[in-house]
Amino acid sequence: MPQMKISFLGTGAGTSTNRAHTAMVYDCDDGTRLLIDTSSGNSVARSGSKLGIPVESFDKVLISHHHPDHLSGLLFVQFSRALERLDAPPLDVYITSESLDWAISLCASSHLNIDEVDRDGAKNSAGRQVMRWIVVAPGEQLQLGPTTTASCFPADHISGSVGWQVSSDGISVVFSGDTRFNPELVKASQDARLLIHEAFRTDDESDIAFAHGHSTSGDAGRAAAEARVEELVITHLDSEFDSNSQLLIDDAKKHYLGPASAATDLHQITITSTQTN
Ligand SMILES: [Zn+2]
Numbered sequence: 001m002p003q004m005k006i007s008f009l010g011t012g013a014g015t016s017t018n019r020a021h022t023a024m025v026y027d028c029d030d031g032t033r034l035l036i037d038t039s040s041g042n043s044v045a046r047s048g049s050k051l052g053i054p055v056e057s058f059d060k061v062l063i064s065h066h067h068p069d070h071l072s073g074l075l076f077v078q079f080s081r082a083l084e085r086l087d088a089p090p091l092d093v094y095i096t097s098e099s100l101d102w103a104i105s106l107c108a109s110s111h112l113n114i115d116e117v118d119r120d121g122a123k124n125s126a127g128r129q130v131m132r133w134i135v136v137a138p139g140e141q142l143q144l145g146p147t148t149t150a151s152c153f154p155a156d157h158i159s160g161s162v163g164w165q166v167s168s169d170g171i172s173v174v175f176s177g178d179t180r181f182n183p184e185l186v187k188a189s190q191d192a193r194l195l196i197h198e199a200f201r202t203d204d205e206s207d208i209a210f211a212h213g214h215s216t217s218g219d220a221g222r223a224a225a226e227a228r229v230e231e232l233v234i235t236h237l238d239s240e241f242d243s244n245s246q247l248l249i250d251d252a253k254k255h256y257l258g259p260a261s262a263a264t265d266l267h268q269i270t271i272t273s274t275q276t277n
């Protein structure tokens, strides 16, 4: 039966003090490995090494938006990867056009093994292309592996933000990115095997979550219920819920009756297709 393994390298919100910023790895049954967001600093390499996922093993990265807690780790991912794999093809970065403007600025200002960057990609001082940008638009279907496809959908956060739906061997996994409650996500998540949804606060503080462009755990539960997903995992937690994520889970369960949990750094889950054909 097809499987997908999901490794949470970072599960903290931008203001989190106890968790790494957001990044995940999807290992699909057809051998495709996807990095979803890049956390900040060296967290992808650090968390990945603890799980036996070397930073140089990534060839494809999907970006949700340009906030530094999701994008800035890309600098170190490409830096370490290029050093470890001198013969590697460019790292393929799937990103919206608006987020790409910020990614280019980030690369240009860091000079971290990047000598030249434009809308095609980035080259190091030896003239070697270390990254290739693949500009994506919502709804566009991307073939990322023999049986793995992905498409993004608009998120309600900052300009250019998206969430990602990935399908592999009949297993559909949706990541919300950062977003307020998002009807576009509900559409993209219909009957998904797994919804990974951010939650910044509980419904009690919905005004705070909304003002920051985020969801409550109740919103995550409502989205999971409306889309009839099979399982919900909450991520992107702020510090106050770090040791008390049950508050978020209980809040989601007011709306969603299926299995719900909160991710932690270095947590890994393996999901299987529940389709019987
Ligand atoms: Zn964030």
Ligand SMILES: [Zn+2]
Pocket: 065, 067, 157, 178
């Ligand atoms: Zn954000």
